[in-house]
Amino acid sequence: MRILVVEDSQVVSRVMRHLLTQELNCDVDVAPDLASAKILLAENDYFVAVTDLNLPDAQEGEIVKLVLAKQIPCIVLTGSWDPQERSRLLQLGIVDYVLKENRFSYEYTAKLVRRLQRNQSVKVLVADDSMVSRKFIRSLLEQHLFQVIEADDGIAALDTLKENPDIKLLITDYNMPRLDGFGLIIKVREQFSREELAIIGLSSDSDESLSARFIKNGANDFLQKPFVHEEFHCRVLNTLDALDMMAKLWEQANLDYLTNVFNRRYFFNLYEEKLPTITRNQGTLSLGLMDIDFFKKVNDGYGHDVGDEVLVEFAKRLKHSFSQHFTVARFGGEEFVVGFKGLSVEKSFALLDRFRMQMESTPVMTTKGELTITVSIGVTNFNHDENVDGMLQRADVALYEAKEGGRNLVSIA
Numbered sequence: 001m002r003i004l005v006v007e008d009s010q011v012v013s014r015v016m017r018h019l020l021t022q023e024l025n026c027d028v029d030v031a032p033d034l035a036s037a038k039i040l041l042a043e044n045d046y047f048v049a050v051t052d053l054n055l056p057d058a059q060e061g062e063i064v065k066l067v068l069a070k071q072i073p074c075i076v077l078t079g080s081w082d083p084q085e086r087s088r089l090l091q092l093g094i095v096d097y098v099l100k101e102n103r104f105s106y107e108y109t110a111k112l113v114r115r116l117q118r119n120q121s122v123k124v125l126v127a128d129d130s131m132v133s134r135k136f137i138r139s140l141l142e143q144h145l146f147q148v149i150e151a152d153d154g155i156a157a158l159d160t161l162k163e164n165p166d167i168k169l170l171i172t173d174y175n176m177p178r179l180d181g182f183g184l185i186i187k188v189r190e191q192f193s194r195e196e197l198a199i200i201g202l203s204s205d206s207d208e209s210l211s212a213r214f215i216k217n218g219a220n221d222f223l224q225k226p227f228v229h230e231e232f233h234c235r236v237l238n239t240l241d242a243l244d245m246m247a248k249l250w251e252q253a254n255l256d257y258l259t260n261v262f263n264r265r266y267f268f269n270l271y272e273e274k275l276p277t278i279t280r281n282q283g284t285l286s287l288g289l290m291d292i293d294f295f296k297k298v299n300d301g302y303g304h305d306v307g308d309e310v311l312v313e314f315a316k317r318l319k320h321s322f323s324q325h326f327t328v329a330r331f332g333g334e335e336f337v338v339g340f341k342g343l344s345v346e347k348s349f350a351l352l353d354r355f356r357m358q359m360e361s362t363p364v365m366t367t368k369g370e371l372t373i374t375v376s377i378g379v380t381n382f383n384h385d386e387n388v389d390g391m392l393q394r395a396d397v398a399l400y401e402a403k404e405g406g407r408n409l410v411s412i413a
């Protein structure tokens with residue numbers, strides 16, 4: 001990724017280059033004037049340009065027109081606050097107008113570039129029956145490089161969400177035929193949590209209670225029409241930042257920090273939730289509890305870091321073998337579990353025994369060389385009158401038998 005900084009002050013261009021390369025994996029070209037910017041723009045493709053307005057050979061912001069004509073997103077970083085110029089440039093389609101006030105302005109600009117990079121993979125659905133309004137919102141979102149999908153009422157929005165479950169943000173108007181904004185949000189929230197999909201409500205209605213009602217019905221935020229560009233972008237960015245933050249918190253709470261498979265808490269919550277349905281439907285569930293053999297010897301002989309490498313590789317192989325259809329979790333230390341929803345104990349035994357043999361026959365490559373790692377496994381099925389703990393206790397007994405039987409074995413409880 002290449003970024004162009006057009007800036008005659010060496011101090012500012014050095015700061016921007018430093019912050020941008022720190023924030024992103026990118027190459028930064030600096031042009032100190034319009035003439036050199038023209039040459040660089042002719043020679044390279046840029047992801048974004050960060051430009052000053054007042055250059056030694058062009059004091060009227062000519063650089064902005066040049067950058068926008070090449071369809072390159074343009075962030076203006078200027079020393080002069082001119083409200084009229086600012087709104088003229090925003091109308092022209094710049095991404096943002098940032099005043100060089102202090103170091104936060106430069107940090108903000110670098111973060112904005114990182115968000116633009118992230119936005120390229122973020123899908124936003126705009127539900128509004130007014131085509132003019134939809135197109136206006138689309139143009140604002142596209143300035144920030146989002147992927148935009150439109151729907152002209154609530155029902156169309158629901159269909160679009162069904163076809164595109166990876167949509168991250170829904171921006172919805174209130175008054176729409178067939179299904180209005182509230183109806184849409186209520187239906188959407190039946191399927192998508194706040195962690196999965198963010199919603200911003202919009203309305204030009206003067207009813208002051210609308211914003212609170214939108215939020216109480218499940219929206220993350222609300223915007224009164226007409227709004228200014230910057231407020232729109234700030235709210236969209238804040239909402240998506242909050243979504244990212246929630247995703248990070250969710251990962252910290254549910255994923256194992258070392259191996260990135262699910263943790264014990266996730267596994268318990270998932271199956272405590274699933275067991276009543278499995279019981280009601282007379283469904284099948286089995287699980288395999290496994291423990292790497294003589295793992296202490298790996299740590300003692302090669303060091304804790306090599307032990308970690310083995311755990312990471314073991315989890316990778318487990319994921320590769322099972323996570324497409326089943327649930328893989330690390331319970332702690334060198335103990336892992338796989339939940340086989342829909343599989344009988346005989347079938348999961350066969351899969352786990354094949355995994356055990358593959359472990360034995362394919363050494364793990366570590367920084368201290370190849371190590372042959374074996375695993376002992378206890379398998380059990382789910383009796384419809386028990387809880388997750390009961391099932392795990394029986395799997396633990398089977399695992400103990402596998403260890404007692406000489407290790408590198410799969411045993412059924």
Ligand SMILES: Nc1nc2c(ncn2[C@@H]2O[C@H](COP(=O)(O)OP(=O)(O)OP(=O)(O)O)[C@@H](O)[C@H]2O)c(=O)[nH]1
Pocket residue numbers: 258291292293294295296297299303304305306307308311332333334403407
């Ligand atoms: N490297 C590393 N070691 C860990 C981690 N968590 C636990 N351990 C180590 O795992 C080892 C577990 O050893 P033991 O419970 O004695 O079992 P074992 O050596 O695998 O022997 P058996 O299970 O009887 O085959 C201990 O040395 C722990 O310190 C971890 O996250 N990383």
